[in-house]
Amino acid sequence: MGHTSKNGKTPADGSYRDMPQDEIGNRLRAMYAEVENEAIPAKLLDLLEKLDAAEKRDEK
């Protein structure tokens, strides 16, 4: 397992309260899970590091 979402909202904790547990709901969640289980692209992580570094530079 790579990154997991830690924003306090996981499928097991009673979210999706407004979507029935039917085939469409299941498919939507499966579709999301495919992407969520992927590693975050390096390009995106680099961007975050650059933004962070730039901010720290500016603070000095």
Added chain:
Amino acid sequence: MSEDIPTFKQALLAALPSLRAFALSLSGRSDRADDLVQETVMKAWAKQESFKLGTNMQAWLVTILRNTFYSQMRKRGREVQDTEGAFTARLSVPPSHDGVMDMADFKHALSSLPDDQREALLLIGASGFSYEEAAEICDCAVGTIKSRVSRARTKLQELLQISGPSDYGTDPVSQRVVSRSFAD
């Protein structure tokens, strides 16, 4: 790790997997989705002071991303999706393999929905927001979200030839698959 309260960067990082999933599902294209997420991250970073600590980071990011998406769409002009007719025709035969629809078919059907309906369905059914949160994200009434979700579901059921929880597919096998998903 060193402190209990996550930094803005850590919170952003934690929200990225779900944000990417939303971007990809909304835009239907991985190149577009990557651009959207990057732009969202830059915008979020630039206005991080406006993020209220303790509120929902995911909802805040999704709001930025969807606004970015729609302004890009307006700028670039709507790309013509001429596949819907062919797609509907292709789906007019019941799904083959034991009535279990293919994920590719599902994604294709999803992409044929109007943007506002697809978005509402994703926010409620995949991102896991409440109707109230989704209404705030989309800057519309709760009733509007409910009706968009409902129309999206009806359209998908038509396209994919499923009638809902109790009547999915045309054979006992798919019936069993469905019942299983309801078991606790």
